[in-house]
Amino acid sequence: MSDIIYPKESVYNIIPREETPTSKPPRYVSKFRPTVLQENNSKKDLRRTMGPSEVEVPSPGQYLKKHSKEPKLPESEFSLKKTKCTCTAKKPQVPARTDNPPIIRTKRDFLKTVECGVPKKPQPVSVDSHKGHKQHLETSGLVPKYIKKKDFGKIPEYLQQRSEEERRAQEEYDDFVREQREQNAMKHLSDEERQAVLKGLKSNWDKLHHEYQGLSLIIDTPSKKAHKQRLEEAMEELKTDIDLLQRFKTIYISQH
Template sequence: MEETIYNLIPQPEVIPDRPPMYRSIHSNGEVKKRAQASFGPGQTLATSPKDFLRRTGRDLPEVRQFRYDDSEVGGRKPPVPTRVEEPIHGLTTQKNFITTNAVDTIFAVPRKPPERDFRYTNRPGYGEVPRYITKIKSEIARERSFFDDLQQTQTAQEEEKMKVLSEEERQEIISGLRARWAQLNKEYQTISFTLDTPAKRQRKERYEAQMAQVERDIEKIAGRPFVFVEQPQGAQQQ
């Protein structure tokens, strides 16, 4: 509904009509009850509210005096001392328990272990090497022999590929390395002292690295009397 000024006028309250009262089809009293629909069998009558349980009508057990059962674990506890009974005071002893225990321990006869009919030293196979240890040792020896043969084969193959340089060849290589170092040093001396550009610094570092490598090569070859070199493929086939 669109908004209008007439909506401000209070409207009378509309009371809806009440629906007709519900009436069961069994309202004539002909209700059929099931056998156990009222807390029990159908022939059992419900207890009347007037027959409630009264104080004088309870079926209580006969009152008997409580007694402890001595047959239980622990039995009856000892009675509490009376006020006339006094504890014994002033009981002392002159016995030195430390000395007594030491003397008893010194003169005590050691107990013998129980004797056994079975002795492990008499069992079959006593003192022999177990079979699994022998098996492991044989496997280790077989693996060691296999690796030794493989190492010898590799060593022989490497010896075939390698060649021992003669003394003349070794001295010739040393002389060539020294000449190379002298050439690098001569070129290194031509570098200016002012390293104002990155190119000059890189050139100086490159010469220093090359000279250090040549010095290490000279020291390595000169310090060994025998030098092995790998032969080329063509020389091995010949």
């Protein structure tokens, strides 16, 4: 403040002034510091080594033996070594003299039956390549077995349903077109109506012509010129309609 009021080259600056020492505020220390240090020290030595600190050392006699990890079947109650062969079933009785002896077939009898038997018919096959590839004729598709079905040659139900839906949609579309055509049909104008319309057009033309004849001879302002042009255009349009009605006897008018 003194520097601002008084310049540096002032008489008041000759007198030395006492310097007041500046004191720093105390360093901030968190109140949770002791708790953090305690938690850090408590968790420091938990995992100093790999695995748990105390491990049971296996004994030398508990080494891995051969076929020790293979699955073993449970021992059955009746093993072959313990069971003894005891024949408890009764033998058949001795045949009587009146019984027929059993027929014993030999190899010779078998050959006789084979020679006298009916030979087996070969299964029909179809060969479809020059290398001799063959397949059963029944599954090859060459046997006309599908024509013997009851519904052979008949139209499936889904095709009949689809045809019916198409026919119904076509009928609805034709009805819609017919209604639109009837609504948009043009009306024939009779002779009396044509004469009445022609008379009305002529009367309108006479009114416009009378108004046109009443215009001033000197047309020097834009409004007069625009009014004259408007009357001329309206008269020309009425004249075209009158000529059209007089030329044609048959006239059709749209209803819209």
